[in-house]
Amino acid sequence: MSKEAAALNFPKEAKEIYNKYLKYNVSSESFLFGKGTGAFTENKWVWVPLSKDTYTSGEIIKDQGDKVTVRTKENEEVAVLKTKLDYINPPKFDGVEDCAQLSHLNEAAVLHNLKKRYDADIIYTYSGLFLVVLNPYKRLPIYNPEIVEIYKGKRKNEMAPHVFAISDAAYRSMLNDRLNQSILITGESGAGKTENTKKVIQYMASIAGRVGGGGKLEEQVLQANPILESFGNAKTTRNNNSSRFGKFIEIQFNTAGFIAGASIISYLLEKSRVVRQAQNERTFHIFYQVCNGVSGDLRKTLKLDEPSKFNFINKSGCYTVKGIDDKDEFAATLKAMDIMAFTSKEKEDVLHVVAGILHLGNVQFEVSFGEGSAVNNRTAIEAAADVLGIDVAKLDLGLCKPRIKAGNEFVQTHLNVEKAAYSREALSKALYHRLFLWIVKKINDQLAQDKKSSFIGVLDISGFGTIFFLWKMF
Numbered sequence: 001m002s003k004e005a006a007a008l009n010f011p012k013e014a015k016e017i018y019n020k021y022l023k024y025n026v027s028s029e030s031f032l033f034g035k036g037t038g039a040f041t042e043n044k045w046v047w048v049p050l051s052k053d054t055y056t057s058g059e060i061i062k063d064q065g066d067k068v069t070v071r072t073k074e075n076e077e078v079a080v081l082k083t084k085l086d087y088i089n090p091p092k093f094d095g096v097e098d099c100a101q102l103s104h105l106n107e108a109a110v111l112h113n114l115k116k117r118y119d120a121d122i123i124y125t126y127s128g129l130f131l132v133v134l135n136p137y138k139r140l141p142i143y144n145p146e147i148v149e150i151y152k153g154k155r156k157n158e159m160a161p162h163v164f165a166i167s168d169a170a171y172r173s174m175l176n177d178r179l180n181q182s183i184l185i186t187g188e189s190g191a192g193k194t195e196n197t198k199k200v201i202q203y204m205a206s207i208a209g210r211v212g213g214g215g216k217l218e219e220q221v222l223q224a225n226p227i228l229e230s231f232g233n234a235k236t237t238r239n240n241n242s243s244r245f246g247k248f249i250e251i252q253f254n255t256a257g258f259i260a261g262a263s264i265i266s267y268l269l270e271k272s273r274v275v276r277q278a279q280n281e282r283t284f285h286i287f288y289q290v291c292n293g294v295s296g297d298l299r300k301t302l303k304l305d306e307p308s309k310f311n312f313i314n315k316s317g318c319y320t321v322k323g324i325d326d327k328d329e330f331a332a333t334l335k336a337m338d339i340m341a342f343t344s345k346e347k348e349d350v351l352h353v354v355a356g357i358l359h360l361g362n363v364q365f366e367v368s369f370g371e372g373s374a375v376n377n378r379t380a381i382e383a384a385a386d387v388l389g390i391d392v393a394k395l396d397l398g399l400c401k402p403r404i405k406a407g408n409e410f411v412q413t414h415l416n417v418e419k420a421a422y423s424r425e426a427l428s429k430a431l432y433h434r435l436f437l438w439i440v441k442k443i444n445d446q447l448a449q450d451k452k453s454s455f456i457g458v459l460d461i462s463g464f465g466t467i468f469f470l471w472k473m474f
Ligand SMILES: Nc1ncnc2c1ncn2[C@@H]1O[C@H](COP(=O)(O)OP(=O)(O)O)[C@@H](O)[C@H]1O
Pocket: 135, 136, 137, 138, 139, 140, 187, 188, 189, 190, 191, 192, 193, 194, 195, 196, 239, 240, 241, 242, 243
């Protein structure tokens, strides 16, 4: 069935969304230079490079061997080397769904095509086997259930580009070829990786939900994310909800093709953020959630205060994020933990670790015993020990006078102020890292339910650098 014919059969609401936000409508009016499609002359209209990654369009008006004179869109005449120019594609290629179809395939043409589509609110475009996604920075109705419905079971070339089409193709290939599939989502920070990862999971949960399961497992698979984001995401200058770890999510299916569970592998949590953040950035969301959201007796037990009172988080000049209410988010985190079957005791223990780290950050040292150090503020170390449930004398010794292994023996050292502060930070980072790994394990235990027969993996990780790093690691 052709795309146009398929679209005719969509339910009304789905059709409207599809035609507005997914299917590019070629406008016959203007093409380039506002000249209209009729004026186009093949091999005369060219892209002229301005600087790195930017181009203007123009028309060749004089050919002088190696060079040509081009009249640009801005009505300037410039002499350009022929080798620096790229041809503009004929109007029929305007806004094509797959950049690989462009008859003149060059960087300017690809950027132009993506821009044309983006200007029309269309964020998905294919480039051969890849799906290119641009961040719309606004909510589009393209992930509604009725859109899931129209992508279900369709071939990739029957439908406009969408992460659902990629997801569906992976699902069908897994069932038909009986082979595990993987989707790699990469790009720079703030590009939309995590949002699209979530859409893949949402799609799988809705098309491959178990019959009679009541949706519990599917709900759990979806609720893993809010927990991971509270503990692993932070506000940066580029993204208010930036993932500070990489993750590989395996969505598992049984022989009948229904979701059987999921598992998550996390990579490279940015531990240093626990103790230090760049200006205008925050540490992991959970710290502000705990400071703002914990109330009543537990607030007293954890000796909580506002974020500005804690040294690990009060140096970067940023406590709040536009559009994020930490108190509401805290409630959502707890709810997600309930769905994930964390017990009350486990939830409380987690909060003890988070608060304990904040108190550790307030422990200060002064010069003592000659070159050595001593804690100069009993309140902070007592709070830390109490909240973490450890012996304060041992914590004190561990920070200022740790025993280290020298050869076959343990000897007691006496750290100077700088080194004691460093050990306080190292301890805090290690505690948080273990907490994070424990949470991931807890989620995995809960999501490992049925026997899996195959899986679709989704890798959400920024930058090719990291991918090569991981590749070398395996
Ligand atoms: N498809 C989308 N629809 C709506 N908003 C989006 C979309 N993709 C990204 N965003 C917005 O951009 C922000 C950053 O996206 P995110 O997926 O966290 O980036 P990345 O994981 O690549 O760093 C999101 O918090 C969201 O506000």
